[in-house]
Amino acid sequence: MKAAIFTKGQLVVTDAPKPVPKSEEALIRMTSAGVCHSDIHFIRGDWSTREYPMPIPMGHEGIGVVEDVGPGAESFIKVGDRVILGLGGTGGGYWCGACEYCLSGRPMLCPQAKGINGAYAEYISVWAKGLVKLPPEVPDSEVSLACGGLTAYGAVRKVFDFGVLPNKPIAVVGAAGGLGHYAVQIAKAFGYKVLGVDVGSDKVEFIKTVGADWAVDAGEAEGFALQKFGGVYASLIFSSRIAGFQLGMKLIRRGGLYICIGMPALSEGGISITPLELLIRSPLMMPSAVATVEDMRSVVALAVDGRIKTHVSRYLKLSEIHQTLEDLACGKISGRAVINDLSH
Ligand SMILES: [Zn+2]
Ligand SMILES: [Zn+2]
Missing domain, CATH: 3.90.180.10 (Medium-chain alcohol dehydrogenases, catalytic domain)
Incomplete structure (x- = not known):
């Protein structure tokens, strides 16, 4: 064979x-x-x-x-x-x-x-x-x-399991990708309001077609999330670049969920946050795989x-x-x- x-x-x-x-x-x-x-x-x-x-x-x-x-x-x-x-x-x-x-x-x-x-x-x-x-x-x-679908499901289920109620806004970072486009659909099926984030106008247009309530370019996401909702209740980060992880942290409101799914190359380095910022933001951080x-x-x-x-x-x-x-x-x-x- x-x-x-x-x-x-x-x-x-x-x-x-x-x-x-x-x-x-x-x-x-x-x-x-x-x-x-x-x-x-x-x-x-x-x-x-x-x-x-x-x-x-x-x-x-x-x-x-x-x-x-x-x-x-x-x-x-x-x-x-x-x-x-x-x-x-x-x-x-x-x-x-x-x-x-x-x-x-x-x-x-x-x-x-x-x-x-x-x-x-x-x-x-x-x-x-x-x-x-x-x-x-x-x-x-x-x-x-x-x-891809199962991994996205596991991540969205954590949003629910950790107490974020339907109808609350959550962000999917890397929403046009193989996993992200599933997460948008699954989060909608769970009843969440979904902010889809990715890089470039083609991808932003694509995110709209899979049902996100809002789709924005990564460069505008922080301003949008803070102005519109005072930060989202959860960031699901599917990005394969560490920049997506840094962005995901900035999108959440205090005490929000920070769920890491994408796995950038080790050469991209780690997620950086000072202990003071950690205290101020008080995110609940967790990985999610399959x-x-x-x-x-x-x-x-x-x-x-x-x-x-x-x-x-x-x-x-x-x-x-x-x-x-x-x-x-x-x-x-x-x-x-x-x-x-x-x-x-
Ligand atoms: Zn896989
Ligand atoms: Zn066992």
């Missing part, structure tokens, strides 16, 4: 053996795979100074059909089921279900958690409990719900109801992955790019 594999510092599209499902695994014939911005950071080594053991199969957003099951997997999934890889890149490959993290709804922190890698391939074998069945109303073009398999079911339900829709700005074949990653890195792609042919 064809697969995109990261080896010796390069991403290569090559022939690889078709996997055989192990215990509790399902073999999936992939019909579509989403291109996630985190792949670029990973390939460039933006997030780590250490070497990963190579080779690494790439891709963690997928939709496909179960073709075979390993021993024990039949309790969770059947041959012929159409599925979405239910937990993106982090923790979807396995979690123990019995540790303090799993039992408190944070399986990603489970010491035994494994990610999903290898969706850029004709076949992938994955742990069946991480899969979510997909009804026919949700087409293959919605594949990026698997990581969510749970149950959240994935909620995301699928939102898609069935038409409350969330992926903006796909490019379809490609697997062999065209390099150019797409380059264009994504330069900010040339709004929304998501989707591989709809994994055999060429």
Whole structure:
């Protein structure tokens, strides 16, 4: 089968053996795979100074059909089921279900958690409990719900879980991006008023089309948020640049939520705030990464109801992955790019 594999510092599209499902695994014939911005950071080594053991199969957003099951997997999934890889890149490959993290709804922190890698391939074998069945109303073009949509959902859910009531204004920084455009739609579905922020007039126009109540350029966002609302109740920061994180802090009112989702390269440095500013602003700060398999079911339900829709700005074949990653890195792609042919 064809697969995109990261080896010796390069991403290569090559022939690889078709996997055989192990215990509790399902073999999936992939019909579509989403291109996630985190792949670029990973390939460039933006997030780590250490070497990963190579080779690494790439891709963690997928939709496909179960073709075979390993021993024990039949309790969770059947041959012929159409599925979405239910937990993106982090923790979807396995979690123990019995540790303090799993039992408190944070399986990603489970010491035994494994990610999903290898969706850029004709076949992938994955742990069946991480899969979510997909009804026919949700087409293959919605594949990026698997990581992008789920991660955006997890972040918006925190806004609600930490006490911000519907109808309050919140900001989505990086709102035109792959994750941000989902967050705007999900925040609207939760009933929030949404200020979408991004850089450049094209992106600001795009944010309006996904349902934001207000869309402004990053350069005007601080003045707008302070004048209009006295600061927003929460900033959700999806930016891949540290400047977006600095801006997000300035948008919130005192005691607001500061939720970090984007992961800029380590070379961008850290978030800077003085202890005095921290005291004055008193933000509640937290990271957010993916969510749970149950959240994935909620995301699928939102898609069935038409409350969330992926903006796909490019379809490609697997062999065209390099150019797409380059264009994504330069900010040339709004929304998501989707591989709809994994055999060429
Ligand atoms: Zn991802
Ligand atoms: Zn666990």
